[in-house]
Amino acid sequence: MTGASVPPPRPSAADPLPVSPGLGDVMTAARMPRKSVQLDKRVLLISTIAILLAATCALIAQWLTALIGIVTNFAFYGRWSTELTSPAGNHLGAWVILVPVVGGLIVGAMARWGSAAIRGHGIPEAMEQVLLNQSRIPPRITFLKPVSSAVAIGTGGPFGAEGPIIATGGALGSLIGQLMHVTAIERKTLLAAGAAAGMAAVFGSPISAVILAVELLLFELRPRSLIPVALAATTATGIRYAMVGSHAVFAMPQVAIPGAGALLFYVLLGAALGFISVGVTRAVYAVEDAFDRLPIHWMWWPALGGLAVGVVGFFAPLTLGVGYTNIEQIVSGGFALNALMFLCAMKFLSWVIALGSGTSGGTLAPLFTIGGALGAAAGMLAAPLLPRLGIDPRIAGLVGMAAMFAGASRAVLASIVFAFETTLQPAGLLPLLGGCSMAYLVSCLCMRQTIMTEKIARRGVRVPSEYAADYLDQVLVRDSCSRDLTVLNAADDLGSVRRWLASGDAKAQFLGYPVLDQTGNLRGIVTRRQLLDAQNADAKGVGELLPTAPIIVFEDNSLREAADHMVEEKVGSVAVVTREAPQKIVGVLTRGDLVTAHTRRLSEARDANRQIRVRQAIRERLRRTPDGG
Structure with missing residues (x-):
């Protein structure tokens, strides 16, 4: 190819390519998506930690209940006792009005000079840390929250002990996650496990505790998080049974099945x-x-x-x-x-x-x-x-x-x-x-x-309200990738390629151009910008612009796996190959293809909305028709 010539028509990716003997080399060097697994062995470690955390939370629940009892008995009856007693039987008369005021003063001082995060019932604050701060709750909350709640409730506050215990368990799980330097997802799991354990320890309700953690804290339903949280709730409930019994918390007479x-x-x-x-x-x-x-x-x-x-x-x-x-x-x-x-x-x-x-x-x-x-x-x-x-x-x-x-x-x-x-x-x-x-x-x-x-x-935090299967995880790469491609050869002269691009004869292929070696094997993808911005373009071949290993996905990968792979590799397009012949490119997947893949989902939603509007129009027409015809 001479310097002034335009490269000849490029072979289509659909054309048959010679099989390369270097199949093992391609598989070894190519950067592929991580293998998708439902669980890995690390869940055993997190589950073990969650069980130990739950045992601690169950003891903390009993300790906090006793602390509330101490404050209640001292404030309303002037005695020392850990029994959880109702303040309703006090004989303070009008002086009872001052008891909650004193408790409020103590809580206000703890919030101002301790941590303002102890204000409120704790669950919104835990949700905010999960969504914005990788489930990192300040360690001092682990101590300040139960003490401030015991003071507020013990001095007559009209609250239950479950909210503070849930918040304390979540804070303790977050603290353990921070000390162990686990991942953000694992720290969130430990936070939810502590919260579920706290609720289960108070009410002996392990199943609802797990569901509450899923609905308000985890924002997912996956084995990696569900298993540790479920084991934590089971552990806390078992300890509660051993300490206070397995009777119903709100016992009621037997009722008949309603008609x-x-x-x-x-x-x-x-x-x-x-x-x-x-x-x-x-x-x-x-x-x-x-x-x-x-x-x-x-x-x-x-x-x-x-x-x-x-x-x-x-x-x-x-x-x-x-x-x-x-x-x-x-x-x-x-x-x-x-x-x-x-x-x-x-x-x-x-x-x-x-x-x-x-x-x-x-x-x-x-x-x-x-x-x-x-x-x-x-x-x-x-x-x-x-x-x-x-x-x-x-x-x-x-x-x-x-x-x-x-x-x-x-x-x-x-x-x-x-x-x-x-x-x-x-x-x-x-x-x-x-x-x-x-x-x-x-x-x-x-x-x-x-x-x-x-x-x-109100602080600008968007909280997920619906849980649905990841749509991209349901669509395969082979159903969304682009297959009508123009390819380049690794030995092509950059100057000739640039003149070819400038001539207007080149196909506008914004996803990039696959590059093949002399045997037709995939070398990688080069973008139009890389070709036009290359320095000393006339002195280099196209192959010199490529990384040492191609970035590929397989046809049977999901779009979620492909999207994650593109994010990790910091690229806008990846080559699509088959597992049988990974050296042979069959298409290219781009960010635009990922967006286009949502067309079917949106189309189904529009069809559903259109049907609703049609039915509403029919009902409105029937309502306006005097004879109902």
């Missing part, structure tokens, strides 16, 4: 609770916004919230403290209708102000109390009006408490299973499924964020 009419009522009740959960969520953040507008430092807000807790607690002592006995009484039918409504209103008022003030507390137990009271009250009102339906107020209370949490947090599966695990009532499963699903539906339609995500969403 069709009663089931319909529970489903409609779930929908109603869905609407109420939206209002409750908005109320929490409205109160929080109101505190933000106060002209005083946020350190003093928990004391103001404590003042509200004390005033409400003076008139309604049952609102003080964790309130687990209240939940048990609700699902057991232990409250009269008037008492239920009063407890619901006062608990909501106390909790929403305290939580909005930024003190350290949880959301699960208050939401269960409020939702359970509403559900049981609705059951009591409906049962005599519709006697043939066989409505049981106890099941209504069970559905109400789970539906309230499902609507507020959208952890719908965790809510269903949790209500079953804590009551051990199989007859409630079907009503729970229907009621929680309806609450979830209403919440999704009426509210963009949840009680768990609103706070961090």
